[in-house]
Amino acid sequence: MIQDQAREVLELLVQRVERVVVGKKKEIELAVIAMLYGGHILLEDVPGVGKTLLVRTLAACVGGSFGRIQFTSDLQPADVTGVTVYQPLTGSLEFRPGPIHAHIVLADEINRAAPRTQSALLEAMEERKVTVDGVTRELPQPFLLLATQNPLEYEGTYRLPEAQLDRFLMRLSLGYPKPEQEVEMLSRMQNPGVEPKPVILPEEIRLMQRQVRMVLVDERIKEYLVSVADASRRHPKLALGISPRGTLCWMGAAQAMAYYRGRSYVIPDDVKEVAEAVLAHRIVLKPDAGFAGMTSPQMVAELVKQADVPLFHRASGGAS
Template sequence: MIQEQAREILERLVGRVERVIVGKREEIELAVIAMLYGGHILLEDVPGVGKTLLVRTLAACMGGSFGRIQFTSDLLPADVTGVNVYQPHTGQFEFRPGPVHANIVLADEINRAAPRTQSALLEAMEERKVTIDGITRALPQPFMLLATQNPLEYEGTYRLPEAQLDRFLMRLTLGYPQPEDEMEMLRRMQEPPVEVKPVLLPEEIGLMQRQVRTVLVDEAIKKYLVAVANASRHHHPLLLGISPRGTMAWMGAAQAMAYYKGRTYVIPDDVKAVAGAVLAHRIVLKPEAVLSGVSGEQAVAELLKRADVPMFHRAAGGPR
C-alpha cells in the first residue's frame, strides 16, 4: 500500500467516525494514530460524553472481530480471558474463549473491576496472548484494547496499577462538547441513524502497522526523546518519571503521526503532537504538586519547553 493510498483511506476513516462523533476530530485522529502503531487507548472522562460510542464506532469502521467486556466489581479473570469447560459426553475439557479474543476489544469502565481482574489484561496487552490453565493462546492480530474509565472520585472505582497504565499507548479525554456541537447532536437525533461500514480490513491494518515502523527517525529526534525522558526522572514536581517503555511508545506514536500525515520521516511537530496523550498518564506527580493543581499534561508541557528542539530543514528532509 503506497503512502498516498494509505493517507486517503485514513482520512476516510476519520471522516466516517466524525459522522457519529461530533466535534472531536483531534481525539479521533489520535485514536487512529494509536491504531496505526498497534497501541492501546485509555479513554478517561465523566459518564455520558461518548467514550463508549467512540470505541464502538472505531471498531465498526476498522472491521475485524469485536469483543466487549463490561467491568464490574464481581467480574473474574476467567470472564475476560476464557475458561476450560468440562464436556460430560466427551470426557474432555473444551476451551471457551473470553471476549478478549478479538481484534478490537472494548473494556468498558475498566476501573470498576477489582485489581485481580484488571491484572488479567496485562499479558494480553503486552504480549498479545493469554495463559489459561498453563496453556498459552495467541490473540487475533491485529489486537487493540480500548478501555474507558470514570474519574477516580466517582463511587465504585479502583485505581489502575502503574504497570497497567504504562501499557496504554495513549490516554485521551473527550470533555464536554461545545454548544454548537451539542446542538448538532440534537439535530442528528431527529435523523435516521448513521450506518457505519468498515473502511479497513484487519489485513490492511496489519500492513499499515508494519509500514509505520519503517518511518525514519533521525538520531537528533531520538536524542530529544531521551533528553525529555531523562529530565522527567529528575523533575522536581514528579515522583515517577517517564519509563523506557514510555520513551519507546512516544517514538512509535510519533512515527504513526508522521505516517498519518503522509510523510516517511518524523519531524519535531509529530513528537510534540502526541506527547501529552502518550506521556501524561505515565508520570506520577508528588502530592504537593497535585495539591497545587498541577496536571500531568502541564508537567509534560513544561518538560517539552525545557528541552532543546532539534532544528529541522524541511527541504533537506531531516533534522540538522
Template sequence: MIHEQAREILERLVGRVETVVVGKRDEIELAVVSMLYGGHILLEDVPGVGKTLLVRTLAACMGGSFGRIQFTSDLLPTDVTGVTVYQPQTGQFEFRPGPVHANFVLADEINRAAPRTQSALLEAMEERKVTVDGITRALPQPFLLLATQNPLEYEGTYRLPEAQLDRFLMRLSLGYPQPEQEIQMLSRMQEPVAEIKPVLLPEEIKLMQHKVRSVLVDERIKQYLVSVAQASRRHSQLSLGISPRGTLAWMGASQAMAYYRGRTYVIPDDVKAVAEAVLAHRVVLKTEAAFSGIREAKVVTDLLNRTEVPMFSRPQASGGSL
C-alpha cells in the same frame, strides 16, 4: 498499499467516525494514530460524553471481530480471558474463549473491577496472548484494547496499577462538546453503529502498522525524546518519570503521526502532537504537587518547553513507499 491510497483511506476513516462522534476530530485522529502503531487506548472522562460510542464506532469502521467486557466489581479474570470447561458427553475439556479473543476489545469502565481482574489484561496487552490453565493462546491480529474509565473520585472506582497504565499507548479525554456542536448532535439523525460499513480491513491495518515502523526517525529526534525522559526523572514535581517503555511508545506514536500526516520521516511537530496523550498518564505527581492542583499534562508541557527542540532540514527517507 501505496502512500496515496493509505492517506485517502485514513482520511475517510476519520471522517466516517466524525459523522457519529461530533466535534472531536483531534481525539479521533489521535485514536487512529494509536491504532496505526498498534497501541492500546485509555479514554478517561465523566459519564455520558461519548467514550463508549467512540470505541464502538472505531471498531465498526475497522472491521474485524469485536469483543466487549463490561467491568464490574464482581468480574473474574476468567470472564476476561476464557475458561476451560469439562464436557461429560466427550469426556474432554473444552476451552471457551473470553471476549478478549477479538481484534478490537472494548473494556468498558475498566476501573470498576478489582485490581486482580484488571491484571488479567496485562499479558494480553503486552504480549498479545493469554494463558489459561497453563496453556498459552495467541490473540487475533491485529489486537487493540480500547478501554474507558470514569474519574477516580466517582463512586465504585479503583486506581489502575501503574504497570497497566504504562501499557496504554495513549490516554485521551473527550470532554463536553461546544454548544454549537451539541446543537448539531441534537439535530443530526445518528446512524446506528451496527449499520456502519468498515472502511479498513484487518489485513490492511496490519500492513499499515508494518509500514509505520519503517518511518525514519533522525538521531537528533531520538536524542530529544531521551532528553525529555531524563528530565522527567529529575523533575521536582514528579515522583515517577517517563519509563524507557514510555520513550519507546513516544517514538512509535511519533512515527504513526508522521505516517498519518503523509510523511516518511518524523519531525518535531509529530513528536509534540502526541506527547501529552502518550506521556501524561505515565508520570506520577508528588503528593504536594497533586494537592496543589497541578496536572500531569502541565508537567509534560513544562518538560517540552524546557528541552531544546532539534533543528534540521528534511532528512533523506529510506527506500520503499508507505
C-alpha cells in the same frame, strides 16, 4: 514513499467516525494513530460524553471481530480470558474463549473491576496472548484494547496500577462538547444516518503497522525524546518519571503521526503533537505539586518546552 491510497483510507476512517462522534476530530485521529502503532487506549472522562460511542463506532468502521467487556465489581478473570469446560459426552476439555479474543476489544469502565480482574489484561496488552489453565493462546492480530474509565473520585471505582497504566499507549479525554456541537448532536438524533460500515480490514491494518515501523527517525529526534524522559526522572516535582517503555511508545506514536500525515520521516511537530496523550498518564506528581494545582498535562508541556528542539535543514527533508 507512503502510498496515497493508505492516507485516503485513513482519512475516510476518521470521517466515518466523526459522522457519529461530533466535534472530536483530534481525539479520533489520535485513536487511529494508536491503532497504526498497535497501542492500546485509555479513555478517561466523566460519564455521558461519548467514550463508549467512540470505541463502538471505530470498531464498526474496522473489519474484524469485536468484543466487549462490561467491568463490574464481581467480574472474574475467567470472564475476560475464557474458561476450559469439561465435555461429559466426549470426556474432553473444551476451551471457550472470552471476549478478549477479538481484534478490537472494548473494556468498558475498567476501573470498576477489582485489581485481580484488571491484572488479567496485563498479559494480553503486553504480549498479545492469554494463558488459561497453563495453556497459552495467541490473540487475533491486530489486537487493540480500548478501555473507558470514570474519574477516580466516583464511587465504586478502583485505581489502575502504574504498571497497567504504562501499558496504554495513550490516555485520551473527550470532554464536554461545545454548545453548537451539542445542538448538532440533538439534530442528528432526530435524523440518524446509516450505520457505519467497515472501511479498512485487519490485514490492511497489519500492513500499515509494518510500514509505520519503517518511518525514519533521525538520531537527533531520538536524543530529543531521551532528553525529555531523562529530565522527567530528575524533576523535583515528579515522584515517577517517564519509563523507557514510555520513550519507545512516544517514538512509535510520532512515527504513526508522520505516517498519518503522509510522510516517511518524523519531524519535531509529530513528537510534540502526541506528547500529552502518550506521556501524561506515565508520570506521577509529588503531593506538593498536586496541591499547588499542577496537572500531569501541564508538566508534560513544561518538559517538552524546556528541551532543546532539534533543527533540520530543508534540504534533508526535515523541518525546523
